[in-house]
Amino acid sequence: MTATLQKARRVEMPPVSGGMEHEGPSRFRLAVRAYVRDKAAVVALIVLVLVVLAAMLAPFLTPYSPTEGSASERLQGIGTPGHPLGLDGQGRDVLSRILYGGRNSLVAGVVPVVVVFPIALTIGLLAGYAKGRVGEVLMRILDVIFAFPLVLLAIAIAAVFGAGLGNVMIAVGITLVPYLARVAYTATVQETGKDYVEAARAAGATVPQILWRELLPNVVSPLVVYATTLCGLTIVVTAGLSFLGIGVVPPTPDWGIMTSDGGKVLLEGYVYLAAIPGTVILIVSLAFNLIGDGLRDALDPRKQTS
Amino acid sequence: MTALITRRVVSTLLVLLGVSVVVFLLVQLVPGDPARVILGQNATPAAIAEVRQALGLDKPIVVQFMDYLGGLLRGDLGTSLIVNSPVIDIVLPRFMNTLILAGAALIICVGVGVPLGLLAAKKQYSVFDRASMFISMTGASVPVYWMALLLIGFFGLTLGWFPTSGMYDSREPGGLPDLLLHLVLPAVAAALVPLAVIARMTRSVTLEVLEQDYVRTLRASGLPESTILWRHALRNALPQIVTVIGLQVGYLLGGVIFVEVVFGWPGLGGQLYTSISQRDMPTIQAGVLFIAVVFVAVNLLADISVGVLDPRSRKQAVA
Amino acid sequence: MTTPTPPAKTGSPATAPVLEIRDLSVEFATDSGTVRAVDHVDLTVEKGGILGLVGESGSGKSVTALCILGLIGSRRAKITSGEVRFQGEDLLTKTERQMRDVRGGRIGLVSQNALSALDPSFRIGDQLIEVIRLHQHVDKATAARIALDSLDIVALPDAARRMRSYPHELSGGQRQRVVIAIALACRPQLLIADEPTTALDATVQQQILDLLLDINKNLGTSMLMVTHDFGVVAHMCTTVAVMRKGRIVEQGEAGEIISFPRQPYTQGLMNAVPRLRLSETERAVPRSQRRLPVFVEESAFAERADYATV
Ligand SMILES: Nc1ncnc2c1ncn2[C@@H]1O[C@H](COP(=O)(O)OP(=O)(O)OP(=O)(O)O)[C@@H](O)[C@H]1O
Numbered sequence A: 001m002t003a004t005l006q007k008a009r010r011v012e013m014p015p016v017s018g019g020m021e022h023e024g025p026s027r028f029r030l031a032v033r034a035y036v037r038d039k040a041a042v043v044a045l046i047v048l049v050l051v052v053l054a055a056m057l058a059p060f061l062t063p064y065s066p067t068e069g070s071a072s073e074r075l076q077g078i079g080t081p082g083h084p085l086g087l088d089g090q091g092r093d094v095l096s097r098i099l100y101g102g103r104n105s106l107v108a109g110v111v112p113v114v115v116v117f118p119i120a121l122t123i124g125l126l127a128g129y130a131k132g133r134v135g136e137v138l139m140r141i142l143d144v145i146f147a148f149p150l151v152l153l154a155i156a157i158a159a160v161f162g163a164g165l166g167n168v169m170i171a172v173g174i175t176l177v178p179y180l181a182r183v184a185y186t187a188t189v190q191e192t193g194k195d196y197v198e199a200a201r202a203a204g205a206t207v208p209q210i211l212w213r214e215l216l217p218n219v220v221s222p223l224v225v226y227a228t229t230l231c232g233l234t235i236v237v238t239a240g241l242s243f244l245g246i247g248v249v250p251p252t253p254d255w256g257i258m259t260s261d262g263g264k265v266l267l268e269g270y271v272y273l274a275a276i277p278g279t280v281i282l283i284v285s286l287a288f289n290l291i292g293d294g295l296r297d298a299l300d301p302r303k304q305t306s
Numbered sequence B: 001m002t003a004l005i006t007r008r009v010v011s012t013l014l015v016l017l018g019v020s021v022v023v024f025l026l027v028q029l030v031p032g033d034p035a036r037v038i039l040g041q042n043a044t045p046a047a048i049a050e051v052r053q054a055l056g057l058d059k060p061i062v063v064q065f066m067d068y069l070g071g072l073l074r075g076d077l078g079t080s081l082i083v084n085s086p087v088i089d090i091v092l093p094r095f096m097n098t099l100i101l102a103g104a105a106l107i108i109c110v111g112v113g114v115p116l117g118l119l120a121a122k123k124q125y126s127v128f129d130r131a132s133m134f135i136s137m138t139g140a141s142v143p144v145y146w147m148a149l150l151l152i153g154f155f156g157l158t159l160g161w162f163p164t165s166g167m168y169d170s171r172e173p174g175g176l177p178d179l180l181l182h183l184v185l186p187a188v189a190a191a192l193v194p195l196a197v198i199a200r201m202t203r204s205v206t207l208e209v210l211e212q213d214y215v216r217t218l219r220a221s222g223l224p225e226s227t228i229l230w231r232h233a234l235r236n237a238l239p240q241i242v243t244v245i246g247l248q249v250g251y252l253l254g255g256v257i258f259v260e261v262v263f264g265w266p267g268l269g270g271q272l273y274t275s276i277s278q279r280d281m282p283t284i285q286a287g288v289l290f291i292a293v294v295f296v297a298v299n300l301l302a303d304i305s306v307g308v309l310d311p312r313s314r315k316q317a318v319a
Numbered sequence C: 001m002t003t004p005t006p007p008a009k010t011g012s013p014a015t016a017p018v019l020e021i022r023d024l025s026v027e028f029a030t031d032s033g034t035v036r037a038v039d040h041v042d043l044t045v046e047k048g049g050i051l052g053l054v055g056e057s058g059s060g061k062s063v064t065a066l067c068i069l070g071l072i073g074s075r076r077a078k079i080t081s082g083e084v085r086f087q088g089e090d091l092l093t094k095t096e097r098q099m100r101d102v103r104g105g106r107i108g109l110v111s112q113n114a115l116s117a118l119d120p121s122f123r124i125g126d127q128l129i130e131v132i133r134l135h136q137h138v139d140k141a142t143a144a145r146i147a148l149d150s151l152d153i154v155a156l157p158d159a160a161r162r163m164r165s166y167p168h169e170l171s172g173g174q175r176q177r178v179v180i181a182i183a184l185a186c187r188p189q190l191l192i193a194d195e196p197t198t199a200l201d202a203t204v205q206q207q208i209l210d211l212l213l214d215i216n217k218n219l220g221t222s223m224l225m226v227t228h229d230f231g232v233v234a235h236m237c238t239t240v241a242v243m244r245k246g247r248i249v250e251q252g253e254a255g256e257i258i259s260f261p262r263q264p265y266t267q268g269l270m271n272a273v274p275r276l277r278l279s280e281t282e283r284a285v286p287r288s289q290r291r292l293p294v295f296v297e298e299s300a301f302a303e304r305a306d307y308a309t310v
């Protein structure tokens, strides 16, 4: 999350040539101002920060182990003394599992996006600048990947690699490459056609200079927006893989596994055990989507008014 | 028109070829010796050799692929490593069940999502608009497996309105009414996320259309707002809406996998889940392939409809 | 301010005017405060006459015209005063339902953007038939006949075949003829033409203006002709009203005003017509984001500062 924001910041710093320059407040200031005006995005950011802090500080927030419970105290409801969110089917404290589980679920959801980001950016930037045959071929290859629904591809690759936190992240990361690369490619093709790139070329800028100084800053911002929204999706998908038993291995706490465990006792009437972790996934995913929306508006020069 | 269709069909065939390559490569991706991984650590060398042969792993990779492709074209998807019967016999009936579920979900998505988006656009900034767009923003983030469980908990357990598992009543299967009753909850669960996205996209496309100059001509001609919205705005937004729907079918199919697992729906998703836990590679491959083919086919259909819907592209295709 | 003298059309019988706008004001709430786009405007369109509404870009002509039809489709717009009397009835007090009968039935509109004024997804004939059936309650065949008549009136070549064409298959001039045909299909008593020729090239412009003039002569349709081009006024208008920053600064018999403009602003409009047109790029800016443009030769009218309302 913080990584995405730092990227967003980097977008604003380099002076962008070609009519994008502003007199007065910097683009970064304008972006922040536009972002702050979007109340939903601000609330989402605060919620996300709180969730991340809670997961990081789990040992200080709860005295119980997330993996060990007492069989004598299983399936206690919400509001049980000492266990505000109750105890699960194996007598483990639900709140502890949510807090510790956040570490795995957040990492599994966000790390693939962050790791894949520069790779996809490079692919998209190079292919987009080369255009012509290279771009064509790349897009045809991507078409094949897009023939697989995202979730299906992630499931297939995870199934092949086998369960485990690392494998899930690799599976999801591989799945995301074409999605991010396409956004970077499209943005690059669009930007390459603009005057300021022509101007830089005419002024004798080398290809690396054009890519790095002129194109990169303008391609990164749509990609950051998209990546943020993608995090909302990957949180749901990676937890889903764990839900299916091809993600994090029990008894490691994870929101997806917790939902799945809850599902096993659902028919006995313990709906809350599935409802709680799923709700947390929903809140985090929604937060990412709202932040993505806020960033989109904030980085859109047309919506920045001083 | 025919030219347009031919072009689309040809490029779709190429994509399908690529899809078969990817599905084929899935086995190759298995880290280490796939046969050993599939059988586990204590497998006898004989058993491993047998699996290697069953998977064709002893031949050069290109030959393996040609064999695989040839098999596909003949409708031969290999033999299951677990139940020792042709994969196609396992997968085909499940495929039909998945189509029923996905079809029902799609009907809900389109039937609710598109009108919702249109109305929200019409009443832009109203309470209805804000509320429905907040709900669909949330809806787009919902984990489908969680939604499925909640639906079971509320409508299945608490209210007891709908059955919570399977396709037919196991004791007295009752034909179509029974099927429909079993279909409601899974279809709703699978529909929710794409429905939300379709509603949002429909809204923004419709807003764009309503700003066009010709809408003013229509208003100045005295047409009621409802006619302008449901006839003219919808008609002009339709190509883009259809494209969005085509893409959302991907999320829908992905969601169906989870829904089938949760509801015990005897479809491809449920089969995939079982096969994955059994490491039955040929069956996994077949399941992945079938779902991908459906998605590709839907998008071909969407592409062609968009061409048919837009008078401009229709003209070009003729010329 | 110059009180506009209701122009009595010389030689015509003293009939009641078709359209009388009295004291009309329209305000827009913008981010930077309220903008009064139309400021206590009085206008009169005589029966069978053509009133030219002239003014620089952003002076409020379109807003005035759309106000007649109740079509300033913006949440931020507010009519703060006045009445719009059409054949004796105040349109501003009518319900939305009643206004729908007026629009396209008794008042036709030909709008500014000829090229994008037709629905691209429907055939020309179907668009005409839809409007005709809406107002005249006839069966489809009759409506098709009326549609064909309308296309003949606007002299669309090969009208019968064109009924089955889509807008993109027509040239700009042809499209504008179709728009006029739709506006005329139900024989309205008043036609509002908002710069009907801006999007067209010069030769076609003349043809369309001549067509409108013919329609006025042959069908007796009264017209409100919005333009920034005094050439158009000279060519076809009986009366003229000059608008600036939301106000009518001069109004009267067309020939008289052209010969003896009392306001330097009017003089300026007559001299500087080509320079007053918005360039393509300026038109691309959404209307709501356009500022009230400063008149190019502002300094020449320094003494007219009392008209500056914003
Ligand atoms: N929807 C709106 N929101 C805010 N201001 C508006 C809106 N529509 C029009 N205006 C303002 O009202 C004023 C008059 O606009 P109008 O369109 O009537 O000008 P016009 O005389 O028709 O100019 P043109 O020759 O460019 O068509 C303009 O300054 C414009 O900025």
Ligand SMILES: [Mg+2]
Pocket: C061, C062, C063, C112, C194, C195
């Ligand atoms: Mg105008």
